[in-house]
Amino acid sequence: MAVELSALDLSNEKESITKLIQVFAQITENFIDDLENRPVAQTDSRLKSESFIEAGIPFAQALERLCDQVIPQLSASRGPRYWGFVTGGATPIATFADWLVTSFDQNLSSGIDSVASQVERQAIQWLCEMFYLPPSFKGLMTTGATASNFLGALLARDFCGQQQGLNVAKDGVTSLSIEVFAATPHSSMLKTLGMCGLGQNCIVKIKTLDNSEAMCLKDLKQQLEQSNAKSKVIIASAATVTATDFDDLSAISEIAHQYEAWLHVDAAFGMFERLVNQPRLSHGIENADSITLDCHKWLNVPYDCGVFLTRHQDLLFGSLNVPAPYLNSSIENPDFMALGIENSRRFRALPVWMSLLVYGREGIAKWVESNIKLAKLFADKITKSPHYQLLHDCKLNVVLFTPKVDEMNAEQADILTCRVRDEINQDGRIFVSAGMWQGKQCIRAAFSNWQSRVEDVEIAMQCLDEVATKFGGQTL
Template sequence: MKRNKKEWDEFQIYLEEFSRLSQQFMARLDTEKVAKIDVSLPELLLPEQGTDFSKCIELLEKQIIPQLSAARGSRYWAFVTGGATPIATMADWLVSIFDQNVHKAGDSVASLVEHQAIDWMLELFDLPRTFNGLMTTGGTACNFLGMCVARQYAGKLQGIDVAKEGVFALDVEIFSTTPHASTIKALGMAGIGQKSITKITSINHTEKMDVDDLKAKMSASHAKAKIVIASAGTVTATDFDELDKVADVCKQHKAWLHVDGAFGLFERVANGSNGKTKGIERADSITVDCHKWLNVPYDCGTFLTRHLDLLEASFDVPARYLANDSSTPDFMSLGVENSRRFRALPVWMTLLAYGKQGIKSWVDKNIQLSKTLADWIEQSEDYELSYPCQMNVILFRINASDLTNEEADRKTIELMNKINKDGRIFVSPGQWQGREVIRLCISNWQTDDSDIEIAKKLLTELADSKSSRVQT
C-alpha cells in the first residue's frame, strides 16, 4: 500500500473510525470484565507492503480491543490506578495531533504551557514558588531525577561534579524506611546502588519512619554527604513520614530530602498543608504522579525541586545545534529525554477545566468510598481488615481465626485470584507484616457508591454464609 501526503485526504475517515472505536470501547467499560486475564494474539507476520486501513481496523477491533483491560474504568482497583477524565483524554489525543517536541523554547508556546502547568501544580498543592520542575513519564522517572539531582548535590559538597566525573569518588549515605520499589530502581540507575540504603526503623506496626532512629543513624554516619528518602503515602499502608521532623534532621545534617508523594501528595488537596504532608514544602525534591490521582492518561508525572540549577547541572549537555538564548533552562536540560512529548497539555487542561475544587471532589470521594468499603470489610464475618484504611488503600484478607497463618495466606491468594477472574473488580496482591493480603486502591475520578455495592455483592457471593468461611 502506497502512502504519501494524500493520505491526509482520508483524515475524515480515520477520525470517524477512531471515534467509533473510542466510543465503543468506552461504552463497554462498565459491562465487560475489568481485567482480561487469559489473553492471546495470533502470530502475524510483519507486512511487506503495508495493510489496508479497513483490515488494520478489523484486526484492532477483533484481536486487540476486546482483550484490553478497563484500567480507566471505575472498578480497576489494583496498584494505584487513576482513570482519565474526558478532558484529559481528549487533550492527550490532541497531543498526538499537535506532535510538538517540547525540548526547548523557541518554536512554539508548548514550553510556556509546561511552565504554567508546573506553576498550577504548585498552587494545587499549596507549595512555594521556590519549587520548579518538569513533566516526566511518571513516578519512577521522578524518583530517578530525584536521585540524580541529590547525587549532584552530594558531589557538590565534596567538590565533585558527578554529572561530569561520575560517582566513583562519591561518599554518600542514603537513609530511608519504606522506599517504593521504584526508588530502589532509581538508586541503581543513578549509580548509587540498589543496596545502598541504610534502613531506618519503622514505628511499631506501620511503614512510618522512626525519626529518633533517623537522628541516631545520621549522627553515627561518617559519610561526607547524606540523602534521606521519605514517603508521603507508602504504597501498601499509605503511611506518611513526619516530614517536618524529618526536614529538621536533614537541615541539621545538611542532608538532601527527597519525598515520594506519587499519590500521597493529593492528601494535601483533601486536607490542606497542615495535614499529613506538613513539612513537604521543606523538601529538596518531590515526586508526584499525574496518571494516578490527577487522572490524566499514562504516562505522566511531575518532578519538583527547589534546586533547578543542580538539576540542570545533572542533565545539561551543551550542543551547538541545540543552543538558544533563553535565560531559563530548556526542559531537555532538566531531564532524561532530549525529545519530549507535549505531556503537559492534558495536565494543563485538567487543572484548567476542573480546578482545585473539581480535583478535590474526586479525591475526597475516593477517600470516603474507601473508608465505607473498609468499614464493611471490618464488620464482615468472612474477611478481616489487615490495617486501618488511612486514605484510599484497603488491605484485607480472609477471616483467619481458626486457620494457621499459612492456610490463611494460601486461601487469601486463592481468593484474590477468584476476585480477579470474576472480573467485576480488579485488585492486587500485597504483603502486610509478613502475611499475604489483598490490596485494593481507589483513585478513579468516576468511582461511586454503585461500584462499592458491586464489590460488596461480589465479596458476599464469594463467602460461604453457612459456615461463615470464605469459599476458595
Template sequence: MNNVIKKDLENYSQILDEIKKYSTEYLARIDKVKTSHTDQDVDLEPLGKAGLGTSRTLEYFNEKFRKLIVSSAGPRYWGYVVGGVTPAALAGDWLTSVFDQNTQTTQGHGDISAILEKQTIRLITELFELPDIFNGGFVSGATMSNFTGLAVGRQWAGAQIGKDIAREGMTNEIIVLAATPHSSVIKSLSMLGFGSNNVIKVDTLPGREAIDLYILEQKLIEYSGKPIIVICSAGTVNTVDFDNLSAIENLKEKYNFWMHVDAAFGGFAACSADYKHLIKGWEHADSITIDCHKWMNVPYDSAVFLTRKEHSKLQVQTFQNSNAPYLGDPLENFSYLNFLPENSRRFRALPAWFSLVAYGKEGFCSIVENSIDCAKFFGACLDAHESFELTAPVRLNVVCFRLKEKEKTSLFLDVLNKTGEVFMTPTVLHNELCIRAAFVNYLTTREDVSTVIEEMTKVLEVL
C-alpha cells in the same frame, strides 16, 4: 507517496470519526468491560508487504485484540494505583498527538509547548498550595520522577565533598537513608549507580510504615560528615502512611542532608482540607515526586518532578546536553533538554493543563475526597463482614485486608480477579500476605463498592 498512506490522508476526517465513534462506544460501557482476562492467546501474524490502511487495521484490531483489553481506566480496577481518564485529560491527550510537539525550549526558537509546560507546573504547585520556589517538568512516571530528583540530589551530595559526579562518576561516599521506599525509588537508585542494596533502611514506628524519627536522627549522627540523602514517604504504597515531614525538616535544619519526598499519589492529599495536614512540611523538600496518571486521572504516561529553584545550577550540571553547542549557555537559555533525562519527549503537560483549567481546585478536591470516601466505605464493609479483616487502618485511599482464614487469601483473590468484575492485587504487609485495593479513579462510586462486596460474597460461597 505510498498509495495506502495517500488514501489515509484523503480520508483523515472519516478515520477520526471512526475512532471517535469507537472510543465513545467503549467509554460509554467501560463499567461493563472486564477488569481481567484469563485467556490471552492470540494469533500474531507476520508483517505484510502491503498495509491494510487505518480503517481496515481498526477492524482487524477489533476482531483480534479488543476483547482482551481490560478496563484499567474503569471504576472497579483497584489494582496498583491506576487512575482513569477525565474528559478534559482525554481532550488534551488527543491534541498532544495531533500537535506532536517535542517540548524543549522557552526561548522563542520553537513552539509554545515548553512555556505551557512551565505554566502547568505553576498550576500544579498552586493546586497543592506549594510556595513559588520550585521548578519542575513532566516525565513518564514515578520512576523517572524519582530518578530526576535523586539525580540532582546525587549532584548536590557530590558537591558536598568537592566532586562533580555528572562529570567524574559515582562515589561510594554518599549515604542514602529510607524507611519504606517504593520500588521505583530502589530502581532509580540502582540506575543512578548507588546500588539497590546500599540503601540504609531506617526502622519504622511500631505497626506503621512511617519512619522512626529517633532512629533517623541516630543515623544522621552516625554518618555525620558524609553527604546524606533522606528519602521520605508521603503516602506509602501499602497503607498510605506518611513520614512526619515537618519533623524531618526540623532535623534538616540541624543536620545537612538532601530531602527527597516521594508523594507520587499521596501528595494529592493537599487537595482536601481534611487531609492536607498529612503533607505538611513537604514545602521544605529539595525534590518531590508527583504522579499525574494516578490521582490526577490523566492518561499514561505522565508524572512531574519538582526541585527547588536554588538547585537549578546542580540540575543543569546533571542533565545538560553538552554536545549541542548551538543551544547556547544552558544556564542562560532555559531548555528542558538540559533539565531532565530525556532529549526527545512528547507534550505531556497538555492533558494535565486541560484538566487543571477545566476542573480547578474544587474539581480535584471532589475527586480526592470521593476516592477517600469509597475507600473508607469499603473498609467499613470489610470490617463488618464475618469473613474479612483489615490489616491496616484506612488512612486515605488504599485498603489492605485478608480473609480471617488467612490460608485462603491467595486463592480467594485469584478466583475474584478471574470474574472480571473487579481487580485487586496481592501484597505483603508485616510479613503476611494480604490484598490491596487502591481508589483513585474519578468514576468509582459507593455503588461500585457494594457491587464488589456482593461479588466477594459469591466467591466465598464457592471456596
C-alpha cells in the same frame, strides 16, 4: 464500521483524515460506552503469535484485527472499579486533550519553535499553586513517578558530589561517599538508586513506627549520627503505597537541615491529600529539596504523566544539560531537555493544563474526597464481613484486607490470600492488587478513579461474597 474504508488513500492526509477521525472517534465512543460491561481486568489475555508482515496489510484489515484481537482483551482501567495499584482513569477533558497531544505532535525539547514549553511551565506553576507549594519549586513533566524518583536520586547524588568537591555527572560515582536513609521507599525508588549508580543496596533501613510504614525519627537520628558517609540523603514518603502512611516531613526536614542531607519526598499520590486535609498530613513537604508527583494517579490524566519538582533547578541543569552546537539552553531560561531524561519530549503537559483549567482545585478535591470516603466505606464493609478481615485502618484511599481464616498457619494463609485475590480478579467485576503488610500477603484496593461511586463498592462486596462462597463459606 459505517465508514467506507476500501478506497481510503492513506498517502493523502487531507483526503483520509476526515474518515479516520470518524473511525477512531467511533472506536473511542464504543470503548467508553461499553466500559461498564467489560471485565475490569483480562487476566487470561493472549495475542495470537504471528510474524512481521513485510508489505503491511490494508487498513481495513488492520482495523479488523484491532477490533477482534486487541480491544476485547483490554482492561477497564479507565473505569470506576479498577482498584489495582493507584491508578486514575482519564477524565473526558484529559482524554481528549491527550488526543490533541498526538494530533498536534509537538516536541517539547527546547522552547524555540512554539508556545508548548510555556504551557508545560504554566502547568507546573499551577500544580505548585494548587498544592500550596512555594514558587521556589520548579520542575518538569516526566513519564511517571519512577522517572521522577530517578531525577530525585540523580540530583541527590550530584548534590552529594558537590558537597565533596566532585562532579559526579562528569566523573562518575566511584569516589563518592554517600549513604541513603529511608524506611519504606517505593520499589521504584530502589530501582532508580540502582540506575544512578548508587546501588539498590545503598539504603540504610530506618525502623518504622509501630503498626505503620512511617519512619521512626529516633532511629533516623541515631543512624545519621552513626554514619561515616561524607554526604547523606533522606528519602521520605507522602504516602507509602501500601498503608498510605505519611512520614513526619516537618521534623524530617529539620533533621535533614541539621545533617546537611538532601531530602527527597515521594508524594506520587499522597500530594493530593493537601487538597482535602487541614492540617495537612504532608505538612513540611515544602522544605524538601525534591518531590515526586504523579498526575496519572489522582489527577486522572492518561498515562504517562509524572512530575518532578525541585528547589534546585540550577543543580538539575548542571547535571543534565549537555551543550551541543544546535542547542542554546541557558541556566536562566533552561529548555526542558536540559532538565530531564529525554531530549525529545511529548506535549503531556496539555491534559494537565486543561484539567487544571476546567476542574480547578475544587473539582479535583471533590473526587479526591469522594475516593477517600468510598475507601472508608469499603473498609467498614470488610470489617463487618463474615468472610474477610481488614488488616490496617484505612487512612486515605487504600484498603488492605485478607480472607478471614481459622486454624491456618501463616504460609497456608498466604496461599489462600493469593488464590482468593486471583479469583476476584478473574471474576471481572473489580480489579485489586497484591500487597504485603507486615510480612503477610494481602489484597489491596486503591480508590483513585474520579468516577467511582457507592454502587461500585456494593458491586465489589457482592463479588467478594460470591468468591468467598466458592472457597467454602463463612470463615474461609
